[in-house]
Amino acid sequence: MKTGKTIIKDKVYFEPDGLEKPNRYIPDGYCLSENAWKKQIKEYETSKQLIEVENVVPHLMPRLNEQKVDVYYDVIFSDYNFEQIKNNQNCKAEIENNKATIIELL
DSSP, X not given: OEEEEEEEXXXXXXXXXXXXXXXXXXXXXEEOOHHHHHHHHHHHHHHTOOEEBSSEXXXXXXXXXXXXXXXXXXEESSSSOEEEOOTTOEEEEEEXXXXXXXXXXX
């Protein structure tokens, strides 16, 4: 289980709390080797990737006297239990096969 936040674009995505950005220069004046630095940067970039959320359902809410339609999403926790989510909402999710399942909204 990972913590992170929801990102709503054309779909709902989970952005895990990433690693802290690495510093090539460590205390005592030493510098990481090129291979160690590249490995840390790759891990950092991977930790920032968005993962599509599976357990959401879009709903359309037409605005009165306008042509526009608002889209909002509900997270389905069970057959009868669902909650509306917001953009940048903190949550906990399980990640499997590059798909996220939100298990708790914070």
